[in-house]
Amino acid sequence: METTITLEVQRYLPEKDTEPYFQEYKVPLRKKWVVLDALNYIKDNIDGTLSYRWSCRMGVCGSCGMMVNDKPVLTCATFLEECLPGPIRVAPLSYFDVIRDLVVNTDGFMDKLKRVKPWLITDQVKPVPEGEYRQTPEQKAEYDQYSMCINCMLCYAACPVAGLEPEFVGPAAIALAQRYNYDSRDEGRKQRNEELLGEGGIYSCTLVGECSEVCPKAVDPAGAIQRYKVSGAAEWWKSVVVPWGDT
Amino acid sequence: MARYGPNEHDVLIVGGGGAGLRAAIAVAETNPELSIAVVSKVYPMRSHTVSAEGGSAAVIKDNDSFDDHAYDTISGGDWLCDQDAVEAFVKEAPKELLQLEHWGCPWSREEDGSIAVRSFGGMTNKRTWFAADKTGFHLLHTMFQTTMKYDPIQRYDEYYVTRLLVDNGRCQGVVAIELATGKIEAIAARSVIMCTGGCGRIFPFTTNGNIKTGDGMAFAYREGVPLKDMEFVQYHPTGLPFTGILITEAARAEGGHLLNKDGYRYLQDYDLGEPKPEPIHRSMELGPRDRLSQAFEKEEEKGRTIEGPYGSYIHLDIQHLGEEIIDRKLPFVRELCLKYENIDPVKEMIPVRPVVHYMMGGIDTDIHGATKLDGLYAAGETACVSINGANRLGSNSLTELLVFGARAGQAAAEFASEQKPFSSALEALATDESRRIEKGFFSENGSNPESIASIRQEMYQAMEKGVGIYRSEDSLERSQEKIQELQERLMNVSIEDHSYTFNTELVAALELSNMLDISEAIIQSALQRTESRGSHQRVNYPDRDDEHFLAHSMAYKSEVGPPKIEYQPVTITRWPPGERVYGH
Ligand SMILES: Cc1cc2nc3c(=O)[nH]c(=O)nc-3n(C[C@H](O)[C@H](O)[C@H](O)COP(=O)(O)OP(=O)(O)OC[C@H]3O[C@@H](n4cnc5c(N)ncnc54)[C@H](O)[C@@H]3O)c2cc1C
Numbered sequence: 094m095e096t097t098i099t100l101e102v103q104r105y106l107p108e109k110d111t112e113p114y115f116q117e118y119k120v121p122l123r124k125k126w127v128v129l130d131a132l133n134y135i136k137d138n139i140d141g142t143l144s145y146r147w148s149c150r151m152g153v154c155g156s157c158g159m160m161v162n163d164k165p166v167l168t169c170a171t172f173l174e175e176c177l178p179g180p181i182r183v184a185p186l187s188y189f190d191v192i193r194d195l196v197v198n199t200d201g202f203m204d205k206l207k208r209v210k211p212w213l214i215t216d217q218v219k220p221v222p223e224g225e226y227r228q229t230p231e232q233k234a235e236y237d238q239y240s241m242c243i244n245c246m247l248c249y250a251a252c253p254v255a256g257l258e259p260e261f262v263g264p265a266a267i268a269l270a271q272r273y274n275y276d277s278r279d280e281g282r283k284q285r286n287e288e289l290l291g292e293g294g295i296y297s298c299t300l301v302g303e304c305s306e307v308c309p310k311a312v313d314p315a316g317a318i319q320r321y322k323v324s325g326a327a328e329w330w331k332s333v334v335v336p337w338g339d340t
Numbered sequence: 341m342a343r344y345g346p347n348e349h350d351v352l353i354v355g356g357g358g359a360g361l362r363a364a365i366a367v368a369e370t371n372p373e374l375s376i377a378v379v380s381k382v383y384p385m386r387s388h389t390v391s392a393e394g395g396s397a398a399v400i401k402d403n404d405s406f407d408d409h410a411y412d413t414i415s416g417g418d419w420l421c422d423q424d425a426v427e428a429f430v431k432e433a434p435k436e437l438l439q440l441e442h443w444g445c446p447w448s449r450e451e452d453g454s455i456a457v458r459s460f461g462g463m464t465n466k467r468t469w470f471a472a473d474k475t476g477f478h479l480l481h482t483m484f485q486t487t488m489k490y491d492p493i494q495r496y497d498e499y500y501v502t503r504l505l506v507d508n509g510r511c512q513g514v515v516a517i518e519l520a521t522g523k524i525e526a527i528a529a530r531s532v533i534m535c536t537g538g539c540g541r542i543f544p545f546t547t548n549g550n551i552k553t554g555d556g557m558a559f560a561y562r563e564g565v566p567l568k569d570m571e572f573v574q575y576h577p578t579g580l581p582f583t584g585i586l587i588t589e590a591a592r593a594e595g596g597h598l599l600n601k602d603g604y605r606y607l608q609d610y611d612l613g614e615p616k617p618e619p620i621h622r623s624m625e626l627g628p629r630d631r632l633s634q635a636f637e638k639e640e641e642k643g644r645t646i647e648g649p650y651g652s653y654i655h656l657d658i659q660h661l662g663e664e665i666i667d668r669k670l671p672f673v674r675e676l677c678l679k680y681e682n683i684d685p686v687k688e689m690i691p692v693r694p695v696v697h698y699m700m701g702g703i704d705t706d707i708h709g710a711t712k713l714d715g716l717y718a719a720g721e722t723a724c725v726s727i728n729g730a731n732r733l734g735s736n737s738l739t740e741l742l743v744f745g746a747r748a749g750q751a752a753a754e755f756a757s758e759q760k761p762f763s764s765a766l767e768a769l770a771t772d773e774s775r776r777i778e779k780g781f782f783s784e785n786g787s788n789p790e791s792i793a794s795i796r797q798e799m800y801q802a803m804e805k806g807v808g809i810y811r812s813e814d815s816l817e818r819s820q821e822k823i824q825e826l827q828e829r830l831m832n833v834s835i836e837d838h839s840y841t842f843n844t845e846l847v848a849a850l851e852l853s854n855m856l857d858i859s860e861a862i863i864q865s866a867l868q869r870t871e872s873r874g875s876h877q878r879v880n881y882p883d884r885d886d887e888h889f890l891a892h893s894m895a896y897k898s899e900v901g902p903p904k905i906e907y908q909p910v911t912i913t914r915w916p917p918g919e920r921v922y923g924h
């Protein structure tokens with residue numbers, strides 16, 4: 094007989110349930126299986142009504158983030174064998190509203206991305222026939238790390254501030270702002286500062302640092318926030334002391 | 341004139357992958373007055389473009405030329421490409437990639453800050469732009485973020501389209517389910533662009549994500565639009581066994597070797613050139629994908645592959661590149677191998693085997709992305725223009741998304757600008773569709789205890805057996821019968837989940853019915869093409885037959901039974917059909 098492992102999966106169907114509850118499923122414990130494979134096994138063989146998001150199964154589309162044994166992880170990059178002996182608790186990402194089962198509402202997160210103006214802002218539009226902007230490997234390295242974010246939202250599920258303060262733009266969105274701020278082609282930092290140095294911006298962060306701990310892509314949002322604070326403070330100081338200076 | 345309130349747009353794009361987003365921006369730039377809808381079953385940045393690794397081709401360096409890129413593409417496609425389309429493609433490619441650079445795409449750079457390019461399979465020169473080995477990821481996120489600054493682009497995220505709205509011979513929108521609420525509604529539009537991606541998920545072993553179920557192809561097909569060249573299915577030679585995760589061709593372009601069980605670079609036995617320590621363009625490991633995957637099958641027949649628990653495999657060896665190059669140019673390869681195979685390619689060889697990767701075929705379009713149905717356009721992997729012919733060259737697809745996404749966007753914008761009135765029948769069509777879905781999948785006739793999963797499993801087997809790298813008449817016929825049986829069985833399935841909230845079982849059922857329809861088109865096109873060309877290899881017809889088959893297959897849906905196949909000539913401009921020569 095094949096060995097099995099138990100998953101305790103959080104269920105919630107708004108039409109029926111007043112409260113979420115956990116349901117147990119036994120699945121084969123196979124080498125090479127990730128938690129997502131176990132969920133797919135359940136959906137195909139035991140219970141077709143279980144709902145969750147996934148697509149790439151290679152840790153790059155950012156769909157499959159969930160709480161596994163109380164930690165936010167990508168379920169397609171977390172092996173069953175890492176969770177022995179079980180049972181394995183699978184729940185939707187913390188601090189997000191649940192739509193159903195393991196599916197959370199991500200509208201707020203999507204709005205936050207837009208709030209930081211995540212596109213290249215330049216004073217003048219460079220015509221395409223003029224060719225590429227030059228950017229040396231060293232210049233690119235300045236923002237490379239921040240450009241690796243897959244929008245999986247694990248950092249939001251780990252951040253107590255984002256949990257308590259819905260207005261807080263949060264770790265990934267700040268890292269995204271920095272991705273453009275430190276891009277040698279960009280001239281939009283001032284516009285982004287309006288959003289990020291004000292309410293719900295970088296100063297809401299109390300340096301818990303959990304966001305960087307859970308990030309599967311080593312984006313280091315905590316570092317991005319820290320770096321912003323250092324430069325942001327300087328800019329604020331400049332605008333107070335020499336209000337006309339920052340032209 | 342019937343109005344559809346907020347659910348009414350000028351141009352509606354189904355799909356938020358590379359093709360869809362490029363099309364959306366093109367519409368906005370062609371006519372800023374138009375209202376644009378991007379409808380996608382997943383948030384755009386989850387689209388499978390995100391997983392593309394190796395790069396995107398466009399001539400940029402002085403030693404390269406449009407003609408070289410065109411010739412590589414045409415010979416790579418075994419002369420089934422339409423050469424007018426290829427010529428437009430290679431010319432517009434650099435402009436598109438530069439545009440992306442101006443939107444912020446973090447392309448890898450040379451020391452002097454100019455764009456870096458790498459070699460790729462079947463290409464004569466270095467012309468593949470790359471963002472390390474996460475090119476699709478950066479391309480998609482850059483474009484998604486850029487679309488946020490265009491106010492006319494309105495997104496319908498996590499809406500699952502179930503059919504096209506066609507009346508009076510004109511496509512006028514779609515019916516879609518809002519997944520969060522289960523609401524089924526009409527979204528009317530003066531023109532529609534299908535950018536729904538490929539359908540690798542009809543096979544069990546694929547690099548394609550769960551969402552690649554060919555929905556758009558099936559919708560167009562059901563409305564009488566032909567599917568073109570569907571028999572051409574690309575097997576990529578290097579996928580990780582078990583997961584099917586892709587190890588990019590860039591690993592070979594940087595100098596990786598393919599070794600059989602004796603550590604021998606076996607490609608030298610398959611007319612692909614002589615082994616040299618350094619990578620040589622159009623030779624050995626840099627040959628085209630169809631030839632490399634076929635060589636694997638032959639090698640397997642000879643018993644020179646390695647047996648593993650998930651099928652036989654060979655080795656991809658990149659150790660000699662050294663840690664520095666691997667980390668700089670192939671960091672994702674290392675990350676994926678460590679994570680999913682527990683192997684460090686800096687010190688170990690990578691087990692690989694051929695894996696279903698890409699559809700050369702798709703919705704038949706002209707060079708502007710227009711289909712035979714008025715108001716309907718298509719671009720990206722779901723479309724077949726065709727620049728890919730019988731075998732796509734690696735790194736041409738991402739570029740194709742941009743070039744033909746933009747072209748389709750412009751054409752659809754112009755069509756929509758004519759402001760043809762909507763038919764009054766659209767609402768009724770949407771009501772019918774909602775009834776079809778309720779009745780088809782929610783009714784408790786319950787007599788059939790079958791699950792979606794079991795039918796899907798049988799489809800996998802039929803496709804793997806019938807439409808593998810080498811195909812026989814017999815196995816194709818058996819697969820065709822099987823698919824027909826499964827289509828009937830699916831009609832009688834009732835699903836367990838009757839909720840209106842985020843019902844993923846319903847989506848899976850609808851996707852399965854799409855996949856079965858596409859499967860029949862693939863099999864029938866393969867059956868009738870009694871020659872071997874590019875990725876389509878028929879065991880009893882080993883040669884290319886230009887006299888009969890220098891032509892595109894066009895599969896038209898029948899009321900019952902397999903589709904009708906017609907043929908359309910290939911456009912030849914400057915490169916008459918010749919022999920495909922590699923390694924010389
Ligand atoms: C692992 C991998 C690596 C690759 N690497 C490369 C490479 O290096 N270079 C290269 O040139 N090519 C590469 N390719 C191929 C290339 O990435 C794809 O062909 C291309 O990204 C397809 O883009 P698309 O926009 O057509 O579709 P996709 O990106 O697949 O997007 C499809 C969109 O359609 C939407 N959709 C589908 N059905 C529905 C529906 N019913 N209702 C609503 N929305 C729907 C989806 O939500 C999605 O937004 C690779 C492919 C894979 C799988």
Ligand code: SF4
Pocket residue numbers: 241242243244245246247248249264265268304307308309310311312313314
């Ligand atoms: S910063 Fe890291 S954890 Fe947060 S969304 Fe991005 S990839 Fe995920």
Ligand code: FES
Pocket residue numbers: 147148149150151152153154155156157158167168169170
């Ligand atoms: S399924 Fe894409 S990140 Fe896990």
